[in-house]
Amino acid sequence: MISTLQKINAQYLSSIFILMIVGSACMSANDPIVSNVDLANPDAEQTSNHTRSATPSSQTRISPKVKDTADSSSESTITSNEIVPTATAVTTTSVALTEQPKYKSLGDALPQPITEELTPAAIVAAQAEHLANLYETSVESVVFITADTRMSAGSGSGFVWDTEGHLVTNYHVIQTAIQSSTSLIVKFFNGREYRAEVVAWDRDSDLAVIKINEIDHKLIPLPMGNSSETRPGEMAIALGNPFGEEFTMTTGIVSAVTRTLSSGFSSYSIPAVMQTDAAINPGNSGGPLLDMNGAVIGINTQIKSSSRQNSGVGFAVPVDLAKRVVPSLINNGQHSYPLMGISGNEVNILLREKANLPRDILGAYVNRTSVDGPADLAGIRGDSSSTGSLNFDGDVIVSINSIPMKSMDDLIGYLALNTSPGDEIIVGVFRDGKEIAIPMTLGSRPATS
Known part of the structure; x- marks a missing residue:
């Protein structure tokens, strides 16, 4: 059972x-x-x-x-x-996902740059470090120039232009050596000293080239910048030997550009001069004015002061002019400037009212043209007055090669920095209420004695 x-x-x-x-x-x-x-x-x-x-x-x-x-x-x-009916157990695992993030592009998935907010102290420290490094890099290319004569001893500054021993300075730094046939002594930051000879000079720009020989150390030319691209407010660094204090650095900013300055040795003006508040004193002349990257933007030349000491208004020959003049001095012994053959004034409100010019007309008013000069031969009209007063019936030059000329300074600067004797240019002239184009062949400026 x-x-x-x-x-x-x-x-x-x-x-x-x-x-x-x-x-x-x-x-x-x-x-x-x-x-x-x-x-x-x-x-x-x-x-x-x-x-x-x-x-x-x-x-x-x-x-x-x-x-x-x-x-x-x-x-x-x-x-x-x-499905095949067998006794084999079937096991699956299905994951219940939580809410997924929305689709992101590949760029969103890349690591984002980490930015760090700098404190004022860190910014100052970084600037100090940069300037110290710049000094160490640049000072090896700066020289202290002395000229001993029987009357006095003069000094100034200069810098290395090329590896062949050419140095650039101001004409007025070596002027006494030229007049007295005195040799120049050049000293470098590393202590080495050489005798130098004068190669050539240009009174119109207050520039000169000297040369050292039998060099026993490596010469490092300073890099060249572009003064035409320099803007007011950018950093300016002066290197030189003020009052004989060797290899001094001072800093400031570019205060202004396109100044016109008399060299003091010529009837012609230096165009596109840079103004700076970096301390420039006697002895700085001929030394480089650098930008924040250590490139030369000017050659320190003058100060405006009633006491012959820095007053915050210093001037430097633009490096763009030096890049045209210095090679000519080295290769040819002189530099030839283009000549238009006019004298003129800036169009200001008084002249505009007297000449009955439209408000938007800017440029250089032609007072007179040189007889048989390039402007005279091209048909440019000067003021008809033969006395000191003006009749206000002359041409106004408003452009060259379609580039606006807002002042007489613009005209001088454009010709010196962008043209050469013999060049063909197109002069835009405002005459009798309309603008006309006049072709012109530039002449050559007479040499300054």
Whole structure:
């Protein structure tokens, strides 16, 4: 009796077990097997539930065939007849993701630069470090020039132009040596001294070239900047030997550009002169005026002061002019300037009212033209007055080669820095209420004795 009941129970339990396996294997394609894991809680227990209400973000439909292809719906579907009814247990793991961040472009994913806000003390320290490094780099190219005569001893500054021994300075620094045939002594920062000879000079720009020979150390020319690109407010650094105090650095800013300054040795003016408040004193003449990167933007030449001491108004010959004059002095022994052959005034409000000029007319009013000079031959008209007073009927030069000339200083500077004797130019002239174009061939300025 007992054995019969045991057999019946065993057969009954076996039937139930088989039905459970077959039923599990024959679920429809719409009955997913879902396992959820809460990523926010990594210790949460993984559960496996059969549910028809699972959301798309938390369900995976299982295929017995493993494929690596990804579908846009992130789901793989199968039909019930694709499932082979076996007793093998099928286990899946579907991760329920938390809310994902929105799509970001590749650029958003790149590391962002780290910016550090500098304190005022750090800014000052950085500037001091930069200036100290600049001094150490540049001072090796600066020289102390002395000229001993029987009457007196003069001194000034200069700097290395090339590796062949040419040095640039002011004409007035070596003027006494020229007149008395006295040799010059040049001293470098490293202590080496050489005798120098005068190569050539240009009184109109107050520039001169001297040369040292039998050089026994490496010469490092200073890099050349562009004075035409320099703006007021930019840093200016003067190197020289004020009052004989060797290899001194002073700093300031560029106070103004395009000044016109008399050299003191010629009837012609130096164009496009730079003004600076960097301390310039006697002995600084001929030394370089540098920009913040150590490039030469000018050659220190004069100061405006009633006491022959720095008053915050110093002047430097623009390096753009030196880049034209110095090679001519080295190669030819002189520099030839272009000549238009006029004298004139800036068009100001008084002249505009007298000549009945429109408000927007700026330029250089032609007082007179030199007889048979380039302007006279081209047909430029000067004022008709033959006395000291003006009749205000002369031409106004408003442009050269289509570049506006706002003043007489602009005209002088453009000719000196951009043209040469013999060049053909087009002069824009305002005459009789309209602007006309007049072609002209530039002449050559007579040499200054």
